[in-house]
C-alpha cells in the first residue's frame with residue numbers, strides 16, 4: 001500500500017495545489033560542483049556506455065575512503081564494494097541473494113515500503129518487530145523472541161524512516177550479540193547516515209564480529225540531494241558482496257554511468273559539507289516540529305532522517321489515512337499516513353509523517369496553511 005498512497009497523495013497535491021510534504025525528496029538540488037562533474041562526465045564521454053558491473057573503480061575507491069574516513073572501516077574497493085541503482089536496488093539484491101524461500105526476515109516496522117515487497121519477492125516471510133511511540137526504541141526482548149530456527153537475517157534501518165529513531169550503540173550491540181549467537185546475517189540500510197540530530201550514527205558492521213555478517217547499504221540520493229541519479233552502494237565481506245553482485249547483474253546489470261563519476265568526487269568533499277547537512281536540516285526540523293505542535297499535532301521530534309512523525313488523535317479524525325485524505329482539501333498540505341508502513345495497522349493508526357527536506361519558505365507556507373486550518377476548525 002505504501003507506493004499506492006504515495007501516488008494518491010502526489011495526485012491530490014497536484015489537484016488541490018497543495019504543498020507536498022509527503023514524498024521524501026529535497027526541493028533543492030545538491031552541490032553545483034557535483035552537478036557540473038556529472039555534466040562534464042557526459043560531455044567528455046565518461047560513463048555514457050555500460051560502466052563496469054561492480055561500478056567504476058573511482059567510485060568504489062571513494063566509497064571505501066568514505067567508510068574509512070567516517071567510521072574507521074576498511075573495505076577492498078575491488079571485492080568489498082558494489083555500486084547499485086540506488087539503495088533500493090541494493091536492498092532488493094541483498095534480500096534476493098541471501099533469503100531462500102521459507103526463510104524468516106526480522107524487520108522493524110514501520111518500514112520503508114520496498115522491504116515488505118522484496119522479502120515477499122524473495123519468497124521469505126517477514127517478521128515485524130514494532131517500534132512504538134513515543135520514542136520508537138527497538139524492543140530488544142521482542143527481537144530476541146522473534147528469532148526462530150528459520151530466521152535468516154535482520155533487516156535494519158537506522159536512522160529510521162519514518163520514525164526518525166537513531167539506534168544507539170548499545171541497542172545495536174544487543175542486536176549484534178543476537179546475530180552472532182544465532183548465526184544471523186544483517187542487512188543495514190544507512191541511507192540517512194549523515195542526517196543525525198541526536199546521538200551518533202553507528203554502522204552495525206563496525207561492531208565486533210559483525211563485518212563478516214553485515215551487508216551495509218547507503219546512497220548518494222539523500223546525502224547529496226540527487227535522488228534522481230540513483231547511485232547507491234553496498235559494502236561488506238567479499239563473500240557477501242559477491243552474492244549481492246550476482247543478483248544485481250540480472251536486475252540492472254549497471255546504472256547511472258556518468259553520475260558515478262560525479263558521486264566519486266562528491267564523496268571526497270570536505271568534512272564541513274557532511275556536517276552542514278545536519279546543521280541545515282536541524283533548523284528545518286525545528287521549524288516544522290514547532291509549527292505542527294502549535295497547530296495541535298502531537299509531535300515526535302526525530303533524532304535523524306528528514307521526516308517527522310506526528311500523531312493526529314486530537315485533530316478530529318479517527319485515522320491518519322482519513323486525515324491525510326482530507327488535509328489537502330481542507331488545508332492545502334499533503335502528508336503521508338504511517339499506517340501504510342506497518343503490518344500492525346493499529347500501532348500506526350493515528351500517525352502521520354511530514355518531510356522537512358524543503359526550502360524554509362515552503363515549510364513556512366505549509367505551516368501558515370496548517371495554522372489557518374487549525375484556527376478555523
Ligand SMILES: Cc1ncc(COP(=O)(O)O)c(C=O)c1O
Nearest residue numbers: 086087088112161191219221232
Ligand atoms: C530507508 C530508505 N532506504 C532506501 C531508500 C531509497 O534510496 P535510493 O533512492 O537510493 O534508492 C529510501 C528513500 O526514501 C529510504 O527512505
